[in-house]
Amino acid sequence: MKYKVLVIDDEFLIRVSLEDGLTDLGYQVETAASIKAGLEAVERFRPDAVLLDNRLGTEVGTDYIETIKKIDEDIQIIIVTAYGTVAQAVDAIKNGAYDFIQKPFDLEELDLLIRRSLDQLKKNRSLALLKGKPRELIGASPATQQIRQQIALLAKNDNVDLLIRGETGTGKEVVVNMIHTLSARKDEPLVKINCSAIPDTLLESELFGYEKGAFTGAAKTKKGLVELANGGTVFLDEIGEMPLAMQAKLLTFLEDRWFKRVGGLADIEVNVRIIAATNRHLEDEIAAGNFREDLFYRLNVMQIMIPPLRERREDIEIIAKYYLEYFNQKFSKSIHTIDPVFLQAMNQHYWKGNVRELRNVMERAVLFCEGDLLAGVELAPGSKLQAPAGVGLKDLNRGPISLEQEVAALERAYIDQAMKLADGNYSRAAELLGCTRFTLKRRLEQSNAVL
Numbered sequence: 033m034k035y036k037v038l039v040i041d042d043e044f045l046i047r048v049s050l051e052d053g054l055t056d057l058g059y060q061v062e063t064a065a066s067i068k069a070g071l072e073a074v075e076r077f078r079p080d081a082v083l084l085d086n087r088l089g090t091e092v093g094t095d096y097i098e099t100i101k102k103i104d105e106d107i108q109i110i111i112v113t114a115y116g117t118v119a120q121a122v123d124a125i126k127n128g129a130y131d132f133i134q135k136p137f138d139l140e141e142l143d144l145l146i147r148r149s150l151d152q153l154k155k156n157r158s159l160a161l162l163k164g165k166p167r168e169l170i171g172a173s174p175a176t177q178q179i180r181q182q183i184a185l186l187a188k189n190d191n192v193d194l195l196i197r198g199e200t201g202t203g204k205e206v207v208v209n210m211i212h213t214l215s216a217r218k219d220e221p222l223v224k225i226n227c228s229a230i231p232d233t234l235l236e237s238e239l240f241g242y243e244k245g246a247f248t249g250a251a252k253t254k255k256g257l258v259e260l261a262n263g264g265t266v267f268l269d270e271i272g273e274m275p276l277a278m279q280a281k282l283l284t285f286l287e288d289r290w291f292k293r294v295g296g297l298a299d300i301e302v303n304v305r306i307i308a309a310t311n312r313h314l315e316d317e318i319a320a321g322n323f324r325e326d327l328f329y330r331l332n333v334m335q336i337m338i339p340p341l342r343e344r345r346e347d348i349e350i351i352a353k354y355y356l357e358y359f360n361q362k363f364s365k366s367i368h369t370i371d372p373v374f375l376q377a378m379n380q381h382y383w384k385g386n387v388r389e390l391r392n393v394m395e396r397a398v399l400f401c402e403g404d405l406l407a408g409v410e411l412a413p414g415s416k417l418q419a420p421a422g423v424g425l426k427d428l429n430r431g432p433i434s435l436e437q438e439v440a441a442l443e444r445a446y447i448d449q450a451m452k453l454a455d456g457n458y459s460r461a462a463e464l465l466g467c468t469r470f471t472l473k474r475r476l477e478q479s480n481a482v483l
Contacts, residue, residue: 035150038079039063040070041112042088046135050083053139059146067091074103076298080153081146084129086113097127104253108149112137169206170354171347175339182336183207187214193286195271195331196309198338199460201388204309205269207336212265217305220264223257228273235278237294240285246295256293258285262302271331272312272323283327306331313459316469340463341383341390348378351387355394356406365398367406374408381411382453444479447472 037059039050047063054061062077064070067088074082082100086093097109111124114135124132130149133142169180186194187210194211196204205224212222230238237246241256258266268274274282285291286306290299308331317323341348352370360367374397383389397409446465454460462472 034060036060036079037081039083041085081108173344173346175344190215193306193333195335200311201386202338208267221261222265223261224267226269228270232275240291242294243296265305268308271308272310279324341386359398368404370406
């Protein structure tokens with residue numbers, strides 16, 4: 033990613049030499065010979081750093097630090113002068129400059145100073161965005177091992193957009209953390225946006241930012257989360273909840289990675305990886321007119337499907353032991369083993385809430401345990417696995433049957449069980465039956481007609 037540097041200096045030779053030297057070092061450079069031209073360039077060019085001469089004819093550079101910061105508070109300003117004093121340096125930094133450098137200076141020294149200022153900005157952004165610590169995907173099931181292999185592959189190819197699918201609580205955010213941490217983008221921000229938690233009217237300005245005066249209350253320009261993630265990863269959680277109007281704008285952004293702030297005219301380019309996640313069956317949402325088909329294909333360049341915990345039961349004991357150690361430390365306990373009866377109960381449990389539910393069960397169990405053996409706690413009622421209702425074969429010696437009705441009865445028994453385990457949720461029931469939500473509803477209608 034090329035950083036943009038603006039040089040504001042009234043000496044022609046200084047401007048030319050800095051433009052040539054910084055361009056050779058990999059920066060995108062523009063120059064201005066006056067404060068007026070410099071402020072116009074700040075508005076148009078939107079630099080990451082400004083090299084501001086302190087003597088510009090009758091103007092004093094440090095008097096304009098606040099003006100530049102009002103245009104974009106993230107711009108790193110380095111004051112450049114031949115008449116520097118310690119007092120001036122202190123005043124410049126107090127007013128918002130990053131640092132102060134005296135002429136004549138070495139180009140390598142200036143390069144180091146610019147990069148330090150931008151590194152400091154990235155650290156501040158990471159703290160402001162509460163960048164999460166990486167976590168590991170726990171388990172040894174074939175499904176978990178396959179997901180780890182997919183994570184390693186996708187971390188190497190960090191320009192490929194990705195869709196992660198799975199029920200609530202399966203660990204989609206953990207997968208995102210691992211992909212980002214293992215990729216070349218690991219030192220850049222990981223910005224997480226829950227599309228269902230932001231009101232529809234605010235989602236565009238949160239994602240893409242807004243310009244001063246764009247709407248009532250917009251007292252200054254604000255960068256959106258996508259812009260703050262430049263160089264890193266944007267995680268769009270619950271993408272299935274995004275309104276259709278916003279889906280169209282997101283699709284436009286995904287095509288070329290350009291956007292305009294709300295109320296803005298300038299195109300802003302960013303280099304980010306997009307990872308989206310959903311617990312919805314997007315194909316059904318497309319059929320229902322709730323999700324754009326073109327956006328689905330644009331996001332679904334690569335896909336990771338995380339199976340529910342009940343489909344990777346080899347992981348239950350491993351995850352339980354991991355949380356036993358974790359909560360031992362958190363609650364200053366010294367519990368050594370898990371009661372085999374409790375383990376058996378967990379292995380038979382349905383885990384509708386997946387790993388998140390298992391974590392809560394282990395937290396409660398460790399908290400109330402008094403000895404060194406972790407005894408069981410009550411699991412959510414009505415969640416144990418049950419065998420499908422049996423449909424016995426009829427004796428054809430006793431007369432003919434309706435094959436259509438008998439097959440429909442068996443199918444209906446499975447559908448009824450799936451709907452019960454999914455608490456009436458068609459999408460979850462369809463996943464249990466290995467079909468789409470649309471197919472499940474159609475089969476239910478056909479079953480009702482036959483029976």
